[in-house]
Amino acid sequence: MNTVSESIVKDMALAHNGHLKIDWVKEHMPVLNRIRERFEKEQPFAGLKVAISLHLEAKTAYLAKVVQAGGAEVTITGSNPLSTQDDICAALVEDGIRVFAKYNPDPAEYKEHLIKTLETRPDLIIDDGGDLITILHSERRDLLSQVRGGAEETTTGILRLKALEKEGKLEFPMVAVNDAFCKYLFDNRYGTGQSVWDGINRTTNLVVAGKTVVVAGYGWCGKGVAMRAKGLGAKVIVTEIDPIKAVEAYMDGFEVMPMLEAAKHGDYFVTVTGNRDIISKEHFAVMKDGAILSNAGHFDVEVNKVDLNAMSTSSRIVRKDIEEFVLTDGRKVYLLAEGRLVNLAAGDGHPAEIMDMTFALQAVSLAYVNEQYKNIGKKVLNVPFELDQMVAQYKLEALNIGIDKLTDAQKSYLESWVE
Incomplete structure (x- = not known):
């Protein structure tokens, strides 16, 4: 060959x-x-x-x-x-x-x-x-x-x-x-958690501490992104459709609310759902001036780019992997890496x-x-x-780490219903 x-x-x-x-x-x-x-x-x-x-x-x-x-x-x-x-x-x-x-x-x-x-x-x-x-x-x-x-x-x-x-x-x-x-315990949580912020930070060169981060989806990837955002000093809001995951996010110390409400507060947005139209026209309409949008799901459909273009009077590349959209009322929002996987499209994964x-x-x-x-x-x-x-x-x-092993007596104990 x-x-x-x-x-x-x-x-x-x-x-x-x-x-x-x-x-x-x-x-x-x-x-x-x-x-x-x-x-x-x-x-x-x-x-x-x-x-x-x-x-x-x-x-x-x-x-x-x-x-x-x-x-x-x-x-x-x-x-x-x-x-x-x-x-x-x-x-x-x-x-x-x-x-x-x-x-x-x-x-x-x-x-x-x-x-x-x-x-x-x-x-x-x-x-x-x-x-x-x-x-x-x-x-x-x-x-x-x-x-x-x-x-x-x-x-x-x-x-x-x-x-x-x-x-x-x-x-x-x-x-x-x-x-x-x-x-999922390591790649999705720790890998995505670190690499998403590696991509965002090196692309924007802006501080995270003190800002509000909206994480859409609290699966294992979302957990990692939220955890790392908290570690960087951000206030974190989680949006979810699953009541169990929503309770888990709440118990982990994060605010939980619908995206339409979260859109009013976010400085950074990270979508991690695997679904489409997570952020779309109704959310763009209420966002802060200067909001930064990114996606960590596989396809570039989580941030609705069709809606964003339709609502904008102009767009331009303002920095490598950052596109600025000027909305009809003059507010600006920024989309990272064309809405593709920010940790890979704007980073090394x-x-x-x-x-x-x-x-x-x-x-x-x-x-x-x-x-x-x-x-x-x-x-x-x-x-x-x-x-x-x-x-x-x-x-x-x-890693040169050793762990314990069950003795025969312990194995028998676990397999028996009699004490």
Whole structure:
């Protein structure tokens, strides 16, 4: 495979800087390094093709190299137009991985890259947001027959998969990596919590302390964003549709109110719901002058850009990744990173140590699907608990942390109904 001639990337001259970035994260991903050692010996993907669609930055690149080390022919594309890093793409091509991705392609190019990735006829898939799976199950069903299964990274993609499964249309098994303990407890909470504010802070260069932050959605990602906002000294308001999560936010010390009321108070807004039109015209109408809007959900539909444009007399880019909208009454609101994932479109994504666990789960889940695809059926399934625990144990060992183990007497006590 001549990956240079077969790939679509911006500039191969950028490869050196990409290699430096990948080498840096490799040094901080001990769990994935351990999985790589195992894969090199066992070759679980020998002779197979793997297609990957993820946010194409250094940590993702290292996951692709780990899968490649397991014997796979790997093709990778981006899962978001603004999170692809061109130097990473060039470095991967030099490492023998086929790449179809550029930073900020137009919608037609983005779609073309997804389709070209699928036209390699993969046996296994890693997806983020469900774009590859959606194309396979709609316009390119001719590419379905060889696929054994795969793994999905995020909430949005799992929602799409479960909709397919509910309609009886899912054609192969997919592991819901997002629902694993070592994913949502750490990646969604601590990873999103830190990386969202990394993106906002480096993009705006404004203080958070003393400001009011509105967090839409109090799932694990929302919890992390709210927790970090509080740590930065902000007053935090949470908006929710789930009464249980709303009570949880209240008990965690945050104000809870509907978005229409919260819109009057917010200096910063972060949407983390996975749904559309979370902030729209009725909310723009009551916002403070200078409000800053951002999204940390997978697709750029949470902040309604159609409404925002319709209500504005003008717009302009005032700083990298900041667009200013002047409303008809003269108020200004600012949208970060085109309403796309602020932590990736305006930042480098989650810390390497966090993605170490998530991508370890992706790698071992893919190997599990490859071993068991004939037995597990065409459904969305959870990461096997023993794999979840294995990744956590590897992490503890990398941190040189030991924990207790049950004695035989303690095990018997827990399994008995007699004292």
